[in-house]
Amino acid sequence: MEWDALLTRDPSELLHVRIRRGIREAVQAGELLPGEQLPGVRALAGQLGVNRLTVLKALSALSRAGVLTSSRGKGVFVARAPRSRGGPESRQARVGPFFEGVAEGPDGGPGGNEQAGDALKNVIDAALAPGSISFAAGFPPPEAIPTATIRARLGRLLREEQGAARLGYVSTQGDPGLLAALRELLAERGLRLGPDDHVLVTSGAQQALSLCLDALVQPGEALALESPGYLGAISACRLKRIPMVGVPVDAGGLNPARLESALRREDVSAVYSVPSFQNPTAVTQGLRRRRQLLELTRARGAFLIEDDIYADLRFGGHRVPPIKSLPGSERVIYLGSFSKSLAPGLRLGFLVASGELAAGLRRTKEVMDISTSALSQVLVAELLRSGFYRRHLVRVRRLYRERRDAMLAALADELPGWVRYTRPKGGLHLWVMPERPLDAGRLLARCQQEGVSFSPGSLFFCDGRRSSSLRLNYASHSPAQIGEGVRRLVTCLRKEASR
Ligand code: PMP
DSSP states (O other): OOGGGGGGSOTTSOHHHHHHHHHHHHHHTTSSOTTOBOOOHHHHHHHHTSOHHHHHHHHHHHHHTTSEEEETTTEEEEOSSOOSSOOSOEEEOOOOSTTTSSOOOOOSSTTSHHHHHHHHHHHHHHHHSTTOEEOOOOSOOGGGSOHHHHHHHHHHHHHSGGGTGGGSOOOTTOOHHHHHHHHHHHHHTTOOOOTTEEEEEESHHHHHHHHHHHHHOOTTOEEEEEESOOHHHHHHHHHHTOOEEEEEEETTEEOHHHHHHHHHHSOEEEEEEOOSSOTTTOOOOOHHHHHHHHHHHHHHTOEEEEEOTTTTOBOSSOOOOOGGGSTTOTTEEEEEESTTTTOGGGOOEEEEEEHHHHHHHHHHHHHHHSSSOHHHHHHHHHHHHTSHHHHHHHHHHHHHHHHHHHHHHHHHHHSOTTEEEOOOSBSSEEEEEESSOOOHHHHHHHHHHTTEEOEEGGGGOTTOOOOOOEEEEOTTSOHHHHHHHHHHHHHHHHHHHTO
8 A cells, every 4th residue: 555645636635534535545445455454653653744643543443434443452454344425424614693693612511402403393293282373383284285186196007017117226317207207397497307416206305315315424524514404314315324525605595615624524425405495494595506506526537416305385586497407517417306285195206317327326215115106106207287386376375475475474573572583485494593591402392382383403413513593484373373473472572592
């Protein structure tokens, strides 16, 4: 092994990152074999002409990730069978002011994500309690789901000659009719697929994300994601033991300067972002930001997972082109879903990936669940082809816009001046940021007693930090209920702040 080759890498990366990445790649390429002993820390530092601490930092990260093992007194070795992945560590790029509200500092203690785990269960229980107004849910309400149309079309699809086949298996890639309809839908979003781009139908965007994490993040590598960011991405990383690097979000979305420094500091192989109506803050990245994000990830050779699950729920502002539609986006994987615009229970999502990567993702999905439900696929293909989906979107966008307006009006009337909030132009939720320290767990308990609930902000930070912020879903209730719910919530908030 040419040890000094480790340092000929991208000079803008920090030394310990270069060493860590170099060793990991050497293991993957078979240049370093399982069981092989590495030079001692002092010797390696001497050969590389770097500080011993720098080497130690790189080696301990690789040991945590299961790439190396060390045995006291014997030395450091390449692991025989690399452990699945590193510990559930999470690193937080210093959080900027915009979305933090009043951070009480990272911790794993009360108020952090541990307690938030219980909070989530409590929120769901409270949402189901009669008379309760829940702003916690992240999905469409029953009145936004076209149940009658789905029932009628499903009946017809099953009565037709191919009825039984529609309850059979379908190719892993997806139903050909749906794949064709998706290409048209994507073109309407400004994403025209080239010959090397492939659509893969998935069981929800969550499966698409999980496939991407398995394919793109190798042991020892990290995922960079928005902070605050999508809870399902954080949970997936925790389960897969993928280290997370939180990148702050500001009013324009994921902050590129913070991303740049995170990419320089950490061994990040993929970045996950929700550029439109981000979950949980609802902010949207403009075209300039999207270009910057693409450039930064390209320059690092990292992948970019672009989750555009709210694409069809825009009710204001102009459409910003997806990052996957920009030149040079071969390493961007685009995710979509019908969960928010039709019904989450259809479990119908998709991804767009280019080249060999697309084939790899398809093979992994085949092993995971063979295919996504054929029935859901032919149903959605039919809803797209017949024009029903577009008409339905007009209705649900109107419904959500009305409810968003009701919530913004109630917040403007009720909230004290020290609480800021975002004004979404699409999606289902907004983000409220009290600028005074608040114990969100206690606030939630108080709110639940008064018959209203929300999702506490701490759920959305990958390092489990405390946050005073709240995510409110405005899609689930009538304007009158929204007004009543906001009044109850703000009464509790004022009481909690004056304790
Ligand atoms: N991405 C984001 C940003 C989400 O909010 C959600 C669901 N809340 C998902 C992905 C998962 O969606 P699906 O139901 O399509 O798996």
